[in-house]
Amino acid sequence: MKKILIAGPASQILGVRIAQELGIDVINTETKLFPDGENYLRINIEDETLIAEKEVIIVQSTGPSSNGNQNSRLTELFMMIDSVKRMGAKSIVVIVPYLAYARQDKVFRPGESSFANVVFRFINSLGIDEFYTVDIHAQQILKECTCKTVNIDSMKLLADYIKSQGAKDIIVVSPDKGAIERSETFAKHFGDDVPVDVFEKQRDVKTGEIKMSGKLSIKNKDVVIADDIIATGGTMANAIKIAKENGANKIYAVATHALLLGQAKYRILKAGADEIIGTDSIDNEACKVSLSKIIADYLK
Ligand code: R5P
Numbered sequence: 001m002k003k004i005l006i007a008g009p010a011s012q013i014l015g016v017r018i019a020q021e022l023g024i025d026v027i028n029t030e031t032k033l034f035p036d037g038e039n040y041l042r043i044n045i046e047d048e049t050l051i052a053e054k055e056v057i058i059v060q061s062t063g064p065s066s067n068g069n070q071n072s073r074l075t076e077l078f079m080m081i082d083s084v085k086r087m088g089a090k091s092i093v094v095i096v097p098y099l100a101y102a103r104q105d106k107v108f109r110p111g112e113s114s115f116a117n118v119v120f121r122f123i124n125s126l127g128i129d130e131f132y133t134v135d136i137h138a139q140q141i142l143k144e145c146t147c148k149t150v151n152i153d154s155m156k157l158l159a160d161y162i163k164s165q166g167a168k169d170i171i172v173v174s175p176d177k178g179a180i181e182r183s184e185t186f187a188k189h190f191g192d193d194v195p196v197d198v199f200e201k202q203r204d205v206k207t208g209e210i211k212m213s214g215k216l217s218i219k220n221k222d223v224v225i226a227d228d229i230i231a232t233g234g235t236m237a238n239a240i241k242i243a244k245e246n247g248a249n250k251i252y253a254v255a256t257h258a259l260l261l262g263q264a265k266y267r268i269l270k271a272g273a274d275e276i277i278g279t280d281s282i283d284n285e286a287c288k289v290s291l292s293k294i295i296a297d298y299l300k
Pocket of ligand 1: 236
């Protein structure tokens with residue numbers, strides 16, 4: 001079956017790179033906001049038979065950016081899926097490197113919605129065949145999806161990049177208990193004996209304020225602080241501050257999805273990070289590592 005890739009508005013570079021890895025045609029989209037704020041999306045083709053009977057791969061991350069918030073990104077994703085379905089795609093493979101609302105997978109306070117589940121109910125209702133994401137915040141939410149799902153691990157790629165920057169005598173720091181498992185796996189990519197230290201993070205669920213503490217032996221070490229997401233940068237900045245106070249040498253602030261909202265870059269660099277490292281899950285200046293090859297390898 002012939003494959004064709006649709007590069008969504010949030011993943012134009014990544015979409016083209018994946019298509020190049022696969023040696024298949026790529027089509028982009030045309031988008032706008034109507035005056036009332038509604039999204040418009042059209043797949044940029046004049047001949048709808050180009051889609052009929054094809055295996056269609058849709059690539060669209062759903063993080064916020066200067067030209068679209070996550071609600072727009074999700075709406076555009078749903079529109080792309082619906083369009084290719086209507087045009088007679090034989091199968092639909094959806095790649096969402098960063099899945100919006102994945103952190104809202106639990107009810108933390110009375111009266112809340114577990115909206116991550118709702119996102120999957122929407123996706124299920126559109127009738128896709130396969131769903132791929134990268135380092136999703138909590139893997140169990142994928143059980144909500146009724147088709148085949150794959151959570152791609154970007155840790156080796158990120159570790160290879162950090163090694164290529166000359167990092168040595170490394171310690172990996174987990175900025176909260178929830179990230180320990182991920183940090184331990186991450187550390188193994190730097191060598192068998194690379195230690196992992198854990199900071200205690202407490203976030204006030206009402207105000208979002210973070211308190212962090214840690215007891216470390218990181219003096220003169222290169223510290224890799226690894227998280228799945230950097231949003232406001234509060235978690236990273238707190239962890240960096242503690243690492244700095246404990247005599248760290250170089251500090252790398254690493255996340256698969258470096259959203260870098262508002263003052264995040266300022267906070268992280270001012271706290272003392274030498275570099276902010278992310279993937280092209282989010283198309284911004286922290287993107288140092290491309291996911292294109294690893295995603296393409298899954299699709300071959
Ligand atoms: C939370 O559990 C996540 O893994 C990240 O630690 C969090 O999303 C980072 O958010 P922020 O950058 O706003 O502190």
